Amino acid sequence: FAPIFVPVALAMGIDPVHLGIVICFNITIGLLSPPLGGVLLILATTVKMDYWALVRATFPFFLAEVALLIVLTFFPDLSLALPRLLGLAN
Secondary structure, eight states, rough: OOHHHHHHHHHOOOOOOHHHHHHHHHHHHHHHHSOOOOHHHHHHTTTTTOOOHHHHHHHHHHHHHHHHHHHHHOOOHHHHHHHHHSSSOO
């Protein structure tokens, strides 16, 4: 979906660095979210652990990542502070 949404977001005035951060967070949340969390499936298979026990163990971190995504989405200055400080974003 990125090739479709990026030009639209840029036309709306969204900073491309901020958009990239939000897209990356969405991807990581998708890789951790059950029932098809790819990272969790691979990890559970590799360490021979019950998949749902692993989901329960990582659930607080999943919630923290969703909360951080919400904060970064509504307050883009937080995600742009360091790139601006280093002169990498406007």
